[in-house]
Every structure is written in structure tokens, then in C-alpha cells.
Amino acid sequence: MIQVATRRMINVWDLPTRIFHWTLVGLFVFLIISGDMGEELIEWHFYAGYLLSGLILFRIIWGVMGSEHSRFTSFVRHPKTTITYLKGMFNGNAEHHYGHNPAGGMMVIALLVLLALQIATGLVSTDDVIWDGPFYGAVSDQVAEIGGELHETVQGLLQLLVLLHVAAIIFHRFKYNDPLVPAMIHGKKPDMGGAVSTRNVSVVHTLIALGFSAVWVLYLFSLPL
Template sequence: MSAIHDTMVAGGEKSPAAVKVWDPFIRVFHWWLAGLLLLAYATGDEIENVHIAAGYTIAGLLALRIAWGFVGPRHARFSDFVRSPRAVLAYMRDMALLRAPRYLGHNPAGGAMVVVLIVTLIGTCTTGYMMTTGTFWGAKWVEEVHEAFANLTIGLVVVHVLGVLVASFEHRESLVKAMITGRKRPS
């Protein structure tokens, strides 16, 4: 038996091998968003209809995720993972020193990344929509801001993936697997 199965909890019962953390909506949202973002980025200037459809779908997903951040289960709620800048910086310092505490849901850096990614994706979607309107059709500055938001988002995704890898290594658990199964070890 692994150490996790031998752990005792109050009352002499064994703790479960894994607990539900990420609900189905969060998991589907995450992977669909990742795929659609790659699709939109890859088709930007080449296949305009696909790019626009991906963008509108991303905007719809974002609206649903924001609503879910207020009404969804515990670990999906913004109130569960949005922390102060001081807490985020302290966590990142501890993470760099490989002594960051483990969180069942999003850690402070992960929570900050969720918020920043939502903001940059809203900026990308908004400027993308603006380029389709009569008012901003052909406005070079809108296109440049749209591309800047898109490139910033891709850069943040790279940082996000690196953070997931470091946290997975530091806490000896696969956060990718947890985002697929929805389950993590309890402690």
C-alpha cells in the first residue's frame, strides 16, 4: 500500500486516495479554451472565418467561466483563489525556493494567472470584435492592440505551463492529470 492509503483521519478512518477538486465544467472549459486559443492563434491571418469563430467561442466560454467563478463549486469560485498581490509574491518566492505550501485548489500564483489570463483574453476578444465593426474596420491601432493581447496571452500560457510543471515537481503530483480527472490527493 502507498503512504496515502495508510494515512489515518479523525475517528480512525482512512483518508480517501483522491478527492474531487475540479468540476466537469472547469475541466471542459480549460481544455476547450486551450484548444481554441491555439486554433485562433494558428489561423489568425490565414483562415479568417475559423479565427473569428474560435474568437467568438472563446468569448462565450469566458462569459460562462466568469459566471461560474461566482456560482460554481468551491474551487471554481474566485473567492477561493484570488489573493492579494502580497500573498501572490510571497507564494512565488516560496515556490522559487521549492518550499511553497500545497493547495488543494489553485495556489495564489495560479489564481493570479487565472485572473490575468481572463483579462488578456477579454482584451483579445474585445479588440478582435472591434475589428469587425464599421467604426474600427481597418484601424491599424486596433489590430496592433489585438495582436499584442494575443501575443501576451500566449506568453502567459507558457508561464502558466512552466508554473504547473514546477508545482507538479515540487508537490510530487501531476496537475495535468488532476485537470483531466478532476481529482487530487487530499494532502
């Protein structure tokens, strides 16, 4: 067993990525709770969805402009590579990755796609009582109905993926002594050799990503429900 406490710690996750991650966790939990409580929190459910959409937009931009391990090019792999990694992971000889491993990278993409779909369907859905999504009037009744059905289905898929994500974190912690959760808090991982420490993120790139996300969120808040 590797004694990680004796190893040099290197920077892996930049601050914007860590803030994104934990903000996403908080919004996701709130959206699940508020979506299940009916009319009592439905207005705040919409508002949280607006914030989530800005968060997803930020992560997409950050996947292009962010630091090394946050970029899509660092963790999006061919499905065959992911399958090979999974086989090695369960056999106890998976290749070590400082950023997202191939399976984790696929999970990130799946979550981003499903969250984007969840947001899109929520924007055109209605509760058939008081609240309508801001783009409900811009689509046909058939599209709105399909959107509402997809919104319910995707919610279940997202909850399943989150459970798998948590299970994978626990598995890596006890099987490989890989501290994934602490790393996403302080941004550091033990140096196992061949490490490339994350450089300071570009302030300009950060402002660009935040700017586009903020404009989009403010636009959604300006629309009537």
C-alpha cells in the same frame, strides 16, 4: 517524496471547469494557427473567437456561481500574498493548495483579462482586405486601428503567459509531485490533510451560465462579417 498513489483522492475540479479548461486550450491553439495563416482560415478564426467569447463569459459567471475551488473568492488573493507564495515556492516550502494557489489564481485572472481584451479588439478589427469584425462599422477608424494593433500585441502576451503556465505546471510536478494536469482531467487530487471535497455542482447554476453564454454566442453568429 509523497507517494500520492497511496492517498485517498478527493474531488477538486468540477466537470464544467474541466470542460472549460480543455475547450479553452483547443480554441486557443486553433486561434493562434488560424490567425497566422492569413485569408485561408480567417473566417474560422472569427468563428472560433465567438466561441471563445462565450467560453470566457461562462467562466466569469462560473467564478461566481460554480463549485468551491472554481469561485474567484477561493483563489483571488492580494498581490503580497502571491509574492509570498512565489518566494516559498522557489524555496521549496510553498503552502499546499487543493484549488488554484495564489500564483495560479493570478495567472487565471491575467489570462481572463487578456483573453477578454483580445476578443474585444478582434470584434472591431479588420484585415483590410475582405473580413471585418462584426463591430468594425460601429467604431471610428482610429479605434479600429488601435484595436488591430492591440490584437497583435495581446496575442504575444498571451503566448508568453501560456508558456509560463506550462513551465509552472512542470515545476510543480517535479518539485512538489503535484499532478496538476491529471487533476484537470479527472477532477481529483490526493488528500494531503484538511481537504474539502467539491460538492456536486448546481444544475440550475450550470444552466444559467450556459444559457447566458449560448445567447451571446448565437447573437455574434447572427451578425454579418
